[in-house]
Amino acid sequence: xxxxxxxxxxxxxxxxxxxxxIRTCSQGNRLSELGMLVAIIAALLISxxxxxxxIIAGVVVGGGVGLFLAKRTPTTKMPELVAALNGFGGVASAxxxxxxxxxxxxxxxxxxxxxxxxxxxxxxxPIAILIGMVTLTGSxxxxxxxxxxxxxxxxxxxxxxxxxAVLGLGAIAIxxxxxTTESSGQLITxxxxxxxxAAVLGVFLVMPIGGxxxxxxxxxxxSYSGIAGAFAGLVIQNPLLIVVGAMVGAAGLILTQIMxxxxxxxxxxxxxxxxxxxxxxxEDARDYKSIKQAGPEEIAMVLDGAASxxxxxxxxxxxxxxxxxxxxxxxxxxxxxxxxRFAIHPVAGRMPGHMNVLxxxxxxxxxxxxxxxxxxxxxxxxxxxIIVGANDVVNPAAREPTGPIAGMPILDVDHARTxxxxxxxxxxxxxxxxxxxxxxxxxxxxxxxxxxxxxGMVREVKDL
Amino acid sequence: MDIYFYxxxxxxxxxxxxxxxxxxxxxxxxxxxxxxxxxxxGITIVGAIMAAKSGQDVLAQIIxxxxxxxAMINVIGGYMVTDRMLGSFKKKGKK
Numbered sequence: 001x002x003x004x005x006x007x008x009x010x011x012x013x014x015x016x017x018x019x020x021x022i023r024t025c026s027q028g029n030r031l032s033e034l035g036m037l038v039a040i041i042a043a044l045l046i047s048x049x050x051x052x053x054x055i056i057a058g059v060v061v062g063g064g065v066g067l068f069l070a071k072r073t074p075t076t077k078m079p080e081l082v083a084a085l086n087g088f089g090g091v092a093s094a095x096x097x098x099x100x101x102x103x104x105x106x107x108x109x110x111x112x113x114x115x116x117x118x119x120x121x122x123x124x125x126p127i128a129i130l131i132g133m134v135t136l137t138g139s140x141x142x143x144x145x146x147x148x149x150x151x152x153x154x155x156x157x158x159x160x161x162x163x164x165a166v167l168g169l170g171a172i173a174i175x176x177x178x179x180t181t182e183s184s185g186q187l188i189t190x191x192x193x194x195x196x197x198a199a200v201l202g203v204f205l206v207m208p209i210g211g212x213x214x215x216x217x218x219x220x221x222x223s224y225s226g227i228a229g230a231f232a233g234l235v236i237q238n239p240l241l242i243v244v245g246a247m248v249g250a251a252g253l254i255l256t257q258i259m260x261x262x263x264x265x266x267x268x269x270x271x272x273x274x275x276x277x278x279x280x281x282x283e284d285a286r287d288y289k290s291i292k293q294a295g296p297e298e299i300a301m302v303l304d305g306a307a308s309x310x311x312x313x314x315x316x317x318x319x320x321x322x323x324x325x326x327x328x329x330x331x332x333x334x335x336x337x338x339x340x341r342f343a344i345h346p347v348a349g350r351m352p353g354h355m356n357v358l359x360x361x362x363x364x365x366x367x368x369x370x371x372x373x374x375x376x377x378x379x380x381x382x383x384x385x386i387i388v389g390a391n392d393v394v395n396p397a398a399r400e401p402t403g404p405i406a407g408m409p410i411l412d413v414d415h416a417r418t419x420x421x422x423x424x425x426x427x428x429x430x431x432x433x434x435x436x437x438x439x440x441x442x443x444x445x446x447x448x449x450x451x452x453x454x455x456g457m458v459r460e461v462k463d464l
Numbered sequence: 465m466d467i468y469f470y471x472x473x474x475x476x477x478x479x480x481x482x483x484x485x486x487x488x489x490x491x492x493x494x495x496x497x498x499x500x501x502x503x504x505x506g507i508t509i510v511g512a513i514m515a516a517k518s519g520q521d522v523l524a525q526i527i528x529x530x531x532x533x534x535a536m537i538n539v540i541g542g543y544m545v546t547d548r549m550l551g552s553f554k555k556k557g558k559k
Contacts (some may be wrong), residue, residue: 012504013485019500020489029500033543036506051525054516058529062536069537080543082487082499089538091503095531096511103517103524112541120468211471222502225538229508230478235472236511240529242471243478244507250482251501258489344491352494357549371491 003459004042005240011035016251018412075320075358076385079351081330083142083218087224093228093245097235098191114179114187120234126175130198135224137202142221145206146214146350153208160208167201181225190334205271210432214350215268216259220267223252260316262346288426288434294444296456302418303457304464306383307457308339310375312356312411314348316389316423320450323362324386329454331365332461342368342412343375343385345393362398376412385416389450391429393456404433422453425433503508503542509535 005364006322028254044050066085073081099237106112113124129372146150155163171194178190209217226249233241303309311330317323342364348355358368379385387394387460413419421443428434436441446453489497512531520528 058532066540
């Protein structure tokens with residue numbers, strides 16, 4: 001029966017491998033689902049005494065909630081959902097470690113300590129609890145930030161680092177107490193204190209990180225929940241948990257690194273809170289001098305003379321659920337022999353790949369989606385760039401040597417002959433800074449919900 | 465050699481495998497891959513099932529129940545969301 005664990009591991013390995021290529025990704029997820037099924041069946045067969053009531057109740061409740069969340073969540077909210085799900089996984093690992101310690105028959109004997117069981121459980125038990133709880137609360141802060149809540153850290157600068165260091169040292173001290181105490185009452189107290197402290201630490205670690213960096217944070221926390229699983233595996237001596245947890249944890253770290261690279265930032269830079277952190281001060285509409293406003297009619301006239309159009313989608317497209325109407329407009333333009341393309345910034349939306357998923361949903365052909373590096377040189381030969389609810393990823397302020405988003409790669413939309421910006425207001429984007437693009441002479445602002453604006457344009461283009 | 469040696473051994477090798485497994489990923493797949501590996505980290509469900517033994521006291525049963533249901537939310541939710549994301553790619557592939 002133990003060999004089923006090996007089978008499950010192999011399914012996970014090939015599943016992850018296939019998830020990294022577009023051709024095989026659906027198949028990869030199937031394999032990994034199958035791996036999970038095999039793993040659960042194996043656990044039920046291997047367990048020496050099964051409490052069916054508890055297991056069935058847990059599976060029904062957890063499965064039901066998971067099903068409900070996954071079915072009910074709209075496409076725009078998926079990044080938040082992934083963050084929340086990840087938090088649940090992390091705390092489950094912490095609970096597995098806690099449960100194991102509380103029910104260990106060796107620990108029930110007088111004078112027994114966790115460190116007496118060996119070096120590995122003495123280190124793995126507190127780490128599983130610590131990382132699991134940090135993942136839980138960190139993920140929920142990330143969830144809040146992704147849904148647009150402003151949370152700011154009570155401390156700044158050196159005081160913040162000192163505060164985190166105190167929390168961290170406190171956790172280490174409690175962990176040391178937890179693994180050396182002989183009293184079972186003290187053990188429970190230590191577990192509770194460690195869990196609370198780790199939960200607090202998770203909140204404060206994620207709090208100062210800017211909203212625009214949340215995708216990287218979610219990816220990192222995702223890696224943490226794998227690591228927590230691996231340490232829980234060390235505590236309960238389960239090879240499947242150790243191997244799969246360590247593997248997913250490591251793979252998550254690499255993915256985090258890849259995502260950082262796509263944003264031209266280092267991981268430490270993200271974690272210490274640079275872009276969009278609470279230091280950045282939002283400016284308002286009064287900072288703009290020469291805004292040119294336009295309605296759908298005027299935009300349609302501009303489009304009438306255009307031979308090439310590039311759409312630049314951003315989070316506003318997702319919020320307005322405008323992916324279908326943008327395709328409609330694109331189709332109309334293609335029918336008029338316009339060269340239409342979509343420029344996808346690696347971090348447009350709230351997560352890398354967010355725009356691809358959204359546009360794929362409305363059947364925009366894959367070859368119309370161009371990545372930033374491939375399309376950036378083409379803006380200067382393009383008649384119209386239409387920016388749909390994007391802001392920071394087209395902000396020329398990133399080219400300045402200093403500033404909150406300095407050095408971030410952007411789409412060079414300002415090189416296009418005419419730039420159309422569809423945006424509800426002049427409010428700053430996630431980075432919280434002014435966008436000089438809006439002031440440019442060749443920029444036309446359409447102040448409206450993305451869907452309404454595009455519907456208007458579709459109507460007007462049809463009438464041309 | 466004691467059992468802990470073998471556990472640390474497979475831990476290290478599995479981590480190295482994880483590092484090597486992901487080399488190049490098109491940005492399109494960053495989110496689905498993150499979501500897919502998030503679902504896999506629900507593997508802790510195995511530990512949670514092992515924790516639910518018969519004849520335990522109430523506290524241990526509550527902990528086991530919470531661990532199973534939370535891990536299950538991660539597993540079911542994670543896989544379904546990943547499927548939804550990937551479903552839109554597949555539709556496009558057929559065209």
